[in-house]
Amino acid sequence: MTATQERPAAEIGRDRRRKEDQRLITGRTRWTDNIVLPGMLHLAMVRSPFAHARITAIDTSAAKQATNVVGVFTGADFGESLGVNINAWPITPDQVAPVHSPMPTDRVAFAGEVVAVVVARSAAEARDAAELVDVDYDELPAALDLKAAAADEVLAHPDLGTNKSALWRFDSAEAGTGGNVDEAIAKARTDGIVIEREYRQQRLIPAFMEPRSVVVDPTGEQLTMWSATQIPHILRFALAATTGVPESKIRVIAPDVGGGFGGKLQTTPEEWIAWAVARRLGKPVKYTETRSESLLSGHHGRDQWQKLTLSAEKDGTVTGFKVELLADLGAYVSLVGGGVPVLGAFMFNAIYKFPAYQFNCQTVLTNKTWTDAYRGAGRPEATFAIERMMTELAAELGVDPLEIREKNWITHEEFPFTTVAGLEYDSGNYEAATARAKELFGYDELRAEQRRRREAGDTVQLGIGVSTFTEMCGLAPSRVLGQLDYGAGGWEHASVRMTATGKVEVAVGVSPHGQGHETAFSQIVADRLGVPFEDVEILHGDTQISHKGLDTYGSRSLVVGGEAVVRAADKVIEKARPIAAHLLEASVDDLEFAGGRFTVRGTDQGVGIGELATAVFTAHNLPDGVEPSLDSDATFDPVNFNYPHGTHLCAMEVDTETGQVRMRKYTCVDDIGNIINPLIVSGQVHGGLVQGIAQALWEEAVYDDAGTLVSGSFVDYLLPTAADTISFEIDHTTSPATTNTLGTKGVGEAGTIASTPAVVNAVVDAVRHLGVDDITMPCTPERVWRAINAAGSGGTTEGAAMPHFEAGGAAGNQETPGASSTQGGLQ
Amino acid sequence: MTRINLTVDGARVSDDVEPRTLLVHYLREQLGKTGTVIGCDTSNCGACTVHLDGTSVKSCNMLAVQADGHEVTTIEGLATDGELHPVQEAFRECHGLQCGYCTPGMIMQSVDLLKENPHPSEEEIRLGLEGNLCRCTGYHNIVKAVQHAAEHGGAGQSGGKHAAEVPAS
Numbered sequence: 001m002t003a004t005q006e007r008p009a010a011e012i013g014r015d016r017r018r019k020e021d022q023r024l025i026t027g028r029t030r031w032t033d034n035i036v037l038p039g040m041l042h043l044a045m046v047r048s049p050f051a052h053a054r055i056t057a058i059d060t061s062a063a064k065q066a067t068n069v070v071g072v073f074t075g076a077d078f079g080e081s082l083g084v085n086i087n088a089w090p091i092t093p094d095q096v097a098p099v100h101s102p103m104p105t106d107r108v109a110f111a112g113e114v115v116a117v118v119v120a121r122s123a124a125e126a127r128d129a130a131e132l133v134d135v136d137y138d139e140l141p142a143a144l145d146l147k148a149a150a151a152d153e154v155l156a157h158p159d160l161g162t163n164k165s166a167l168w169r170f171d172s173a174e175a176g177t178g179g180n181v182d183e184a185i186a187k188a189r190t191d192g193i194v195i196e197r198e199y200r201q202q203r204l205i206p207a208f209m210e211p212r213s214v215v216v217d218p219t220g221e222q223l224t225m226w227s228a229t230q231i232p233h234i235l236r237f238a239l240a241a242t243t244g245v246p247e248s249k250i251r252v253i254a255p256d257v258g259g260g261f262g263g264k265l266q267t268t269p270e271e272w273i274a275w276a277v278a279r280r281l282g283k284p285v286k287y288t289e290t291r292s293e294s295l296l297s298g299h300h301g302r303d304q305w306q307k308l309t310l311s312a313e314k315d316g317t318v319t320g321f322k323v324e325l326l327a328d329l330g331a332y333v334s335l336v337g338g339g340v341p342v343l344g345a346f347m348f349n350a351i352y353k354f355p356a357y358q359f360n361c362q363t364v365l366t367n368k369t370w371t372d373a374y375r376g377a378g379r380p381e382a383t384f385a386i387e388r389m390m391t392e393l394a395a396e397l398g399v400d401p402l403e404i405r406e407k408n409w410i411t412h413e414e415f416p417f418t419t420v421a422g423l424e425y426d427s428g429n430y431e432a433a434t435a436r437a438k439e440l441f442g443y444d445e446l447r448a449e450q451r452r453r454r455e456a457g458d459t460v461q462l463g464i465g466v467s468t469f470t471e472m473c474g475l476a477p478s479r480v481l482g483q484l485d486y487g488a489g490g491w492e493h494a495s496v497r498m499t500a501t502g503k504v505e506v507a508v509g510v511s512p513h514g515q516g517h518e519t520a521f522s523q524i525v526a527d528r529l530g531v532p533f534e535d536v537e538i539l540h541g542d543t544q545i546s547h548k549g550l551d552t553y554g555s556r557s558l559v560v561g562g563e564a565v566v567r568a569a570d571k572v573i574e575k576a577r578p579i580a581a582h583l584l585e586a587s588v589d590d591l592e593f594a595g596g597r598f599t600v601r602g603t604d605q606g607v608g609i610g611e612l613a614t615a616v617f618t619a620h621n622l623p624d625g626v627e628p629s630l631d632s633d634a635t636f637d638p639v640n641f642n643y644p645h646g647t648h649l650c651a652m653e654v655d656t657e658t659g660q661v662r663m664r665k666y667t668c669v670d671d672i673g674n675i676i677n678p679l680i681v682s683g684q685v686h687g688g689l690v691q692g693i694a695q696a697l698w699e700e701a702v703y704d705d706a707g708t709l710v711s712g713s714f715v716d717y718l719l720p721t722a723a724d725t726i727s728f729e730i731d732h733t734t735s736p737a738t739t740n741t742l743g744t745k746g747v748g749e750a751g752t753i754a755s756t757p758a759v760v761n762a763v764v765d766a767v768r769h770l771g772v773d774d775i776t777m778p779c780t781p782e783r784v785w786r787a788i789n790a791a792g793s794g795g796t797t798e799g800a801a802m803p804h805f806e807a808g809g810a811a812g813n814q815e816t817p818g819a820s821s822t823q824g825g826l827q
Numbered sequence: 828m829t830r831i832n833l834t835v836d837g838a839r840v841s842d843d844v845e846p847r848t849l850l851v852h853y854l855r856e857q858l859g860k861t862g863t864v865i866g867c868d869t870s871n872c873g874a875c876t877v878h879l880d881g882t883s884v885k886s887c888n889m890l891a892v893q894a895d896g897h898e899v900t901t902i903e904g905l906a907t908d909g910e911l912h913p914v915q916e917a918f919r920e921c922h923g924l925q926c927g928y929c930t931p932g933m934i935m936q937s938v939d940l941l942k943e944n945p946h947p948s949e950e951e952i953r954l955g956l957e958g959n960l961c962r963c964t965g966y967h968n969i970v971k972a973v974q975h976a977a978e979h980g981g982a983g984q985s986g987g988k989h990a991a992e993v994p995a996s
Contacts, residue, residue, distance in 0.1 A: 021919040024927030025911070025934060027902035029860015034861035124845075124852075209866050209874060209962050210927040258928030259962050260863075291867035514926030679922045683964055685923065690965030714871035714960070722966040723957040727949065751965075803912050 301374020441740015688751020
């Protein structure tokens with residue numbers, strides 16, 4: 001036994017540079033589209049140009065005769081073996097949902113839907129031949145505008161008889177978690193304050209940088225699918241459940257995946273079609289989408305109308321909040337589907353002590369691209385609504401928006417706190433985060449500057465926006481998901497394997513696509529087992545290696561998956577303990593484990609965990625009845641969600657003559673519990689902020705009145721660039737979570753959830769004295785200008801998009817200044 | 828098919844290509860230089876940025892035949908003799924990448940930016956990277972990485988092996 005072994009410094013809390021980066025900065029990556037297999041064929045999709053149409057004929061003969069084309073298939077060629085794309089979360093027992101064939105044979109329900117697939121020896125030849133497939137359509141009226149669709153004016157799926165998919169409701173009086181919201185509002189109408197607003201959550205596109213790609217290899221005993229997915233395990237389950245292939249014959253691999261943001265939390269028609277073609281032909285196939293296909297057919301996010309009623313006493317104490325949502329599902333109920341707005345249902349009350357609360361959500365089918373999770377999924381919508389409303393309440397009362405929040409928020413002495421939505425918040429300190437944010441931001445100074453500019457009548461006005469957000473993340477307690485009728489659990493799995501040479505392999509069920517799991521989890525294991533950071537290898541994303549898991553979304557990887565890693569590592573130590581005692585000829589009770597070594601209390605005798613791994617490998621000298629393995633698994637199911645929070649402050653400058661907005665400063669102080677790697681956390685916050693800011697200022701998926709996506713390329717869908725954005729000031733306060741060993745809280749979605757209302761509050765704040773109390777997102781210069789000049793919220797984007805395609809079409813499609821955009825989408 | 832001869836990452840290569848083949852498709856599919864990636868089809872995203880005779884170009888925006896007789900450097904050829912280029916090192920040091928998909932193009936563009944302007948201001952960096960989209964980082968740490976590189980040997984360095992430095996094969 002060696003007497004000494006260098007103890008590694010504490011890894012948790014260290015700003016380790018990422019293990020992932022070496023391969024990514026040198027181009028030695030394995031993106032799905034990089035994979036080339038012997039004899040591999042390439043697919044190209046034939047997509048509907050119509051939002052809603054009956055397919056009357058598909059002539060594939062010319063395409064079949066093209067050089068190097070191997071086959072052309074339609075849905076009819078596969079029948080039921082094609083499987084279906086499932087909805088895993090029927091939010092009500094009577095939810096109306098159309099069957100979602102990956103390649104329908106009779107009717108298309110959105111522009112971009114696949115109707116045929118061409119298989120050729122090269123991708124270019126497949127794409128050329130796809131042009132030769134002749135499809136006859138009878139165009140049908142399309143349900144496009146969300147409000148009109150909710151009124152069943154035109155049916156997205158005529159056979160269903162309605163566009164209304166499900167009505168989901170939470171009422172605090174019925175649930176016994178609070179009072180009656182209608183009574184609170186009625187009372188406030190007589191002797192208090194009622195704020196009523198309607199906000200638009202525009203349609204967004206996740207727009208991950210790596211287009212989706214899938215490779216299927218049907219050779220060998222297992223069928224293997226590589227996919228640019230966030231969810232290899234769920235994908236395997238869904239393939240087995242719907243295509244008749246036993247789960248044990250399916251291997252799914254998510255190799256390096258280039259971003260997801262919820263956009264790769266899906267089981268896609270393209271994956272199912274590639275699966276069917278490969279099985280039919282017995283040859284490996286690849287399909288990689290173009291960016292235009294990605295924007296057109298990958299799922300979109302948000303797309304809600306929010307009707308909001310907040311009641312308060314005259315002193316600003318909120319007495320009730322009622323939420324009525326319309327949520328656009330698009331053409332099909334996607335994997336999470338109506339579950340996305342339901343994830344917001346418990347969050348509209350946010351950090352506040354509201355006595356009464358009601359949430360109603362009507363999900364609606366339309367003839368547009370299906371919607372599903374996009375970073376934050378339900379919680380950005382909720383946070384936007386409440387943080388805009390609290391600011392409006394403050395404006396109504398003429399007090400500082402932070403003051404009205406403080407009057408209503410849960411104080412730090414009150415944790416754990418059961419909210420009016422029935423959740424128990426375990427920890428937090430809103431006062432501390434707010435105080436720190438105000439200090440960093442220079443809140444009082446900026447308010448003083450704002451006053452000066454107003455008094456001077458500057459053409460460029462300054463606005464300050466506040467967002468004191470919280471969110472529920474770390475999906476999730478399986479029992480709660482069951483109560484909500486979700487089709488799966490929320491546990492997570494990890495295995496720790498001690499190799500003969502003392503290196504540690506950790507297989508995790510979560511599946512990263514940029515988050516840095518390899519680094520953060522290595523830090524956790526290094527500390528837990530007392531081994532060098534470099535000796536830990538994190539394995540993921542291959543169902544044959546990490547055989548169990550529920551993958552990555554909802555800021556769950558660290559708080560659920562990381563806890564599984566901790567527990568598996570702890571089991572390794574417990575398995576090693578009797579072996580160490582045996583080798584040290586000591587009693588188990590006399591052993592201590594620290595810094596990777598078991599030592600005999602009061603002596604210098606000890607043995608390292610790596611030496612024990614070698615001893616187990618040889619198995620020459622183990623105690624009787626002890627198995628020769630230290631390897632351990634753990635599956636962790638949390639008892640609660642996880643509740644990060646923070647205070648975000650944004651200063652915007654608005655040119656009142658042009659409507660141009662410019663971000664002056666953005667400061668946020670997030671309480672995400674204990675931090676494993678501050679460098680990774682900073683990246684998550686920065687990136688999250690920009691996605692939320694982009695919703696406020698730039699992004700929108702826009703359809704024309706024929707149901708064509710006009711923002712279907714990066715020319716038209718405005719992703720921010722480095723030149724559009726600023727550097728941020730971020731800091732943290734710490735209230736450790738009490739529901740996991742490490743005290744961590746999720747951070748992946750926090751920035752996105754918090755920042756959108758902070759920005760819009762700031763823009764509105766800059767021009768409120770000009771009579772503006774709302775500007776529709778994205779707050780384009782045109783909208784801001786219109787709001788200033790006509791005191792409306794700035795009009796819709798649909799009209800603004802027209803001149804790009806229709807010369808002279810702009811004026812006729814523009815809203816008249818002064819008309820509120822809350823009248824509906826297409827006008 | 829058209830015959831092209833060029834130098835890619837210091838190696839002389841010769842291939843028959845379809846005249847319509849984009850440089851990026853040639854690099855990825857014929858040469859196996861999959862370090863260079865495709866992110867869009869409208870030349871907005873810059874993920875495919877490489878150097879042509881030492882200057883950054885979007886390799887989706889030119890034909891392979893246009894590279895005939897020229898020298899191309901991709902992300903795979905930027906490091907020399909196992910030593911990372913200072914810009915590569917800076918991206919790792921400053922956490923200027925997350926998923927890493929935009930990173931090859933972002934690094935190649937940053938190298939070019941620093942060659943043109945060895946000590947750029949934050950605004951000059953932001954404008955210089957305007958043609959490269961990133962969805963993960965919010966650009967904050969990318970800007971820091973370029974600043975870091977400028978201070979740590981990245982200024983004015985084109986990087987990569989050039990034809991003159993490698994023995995003729």
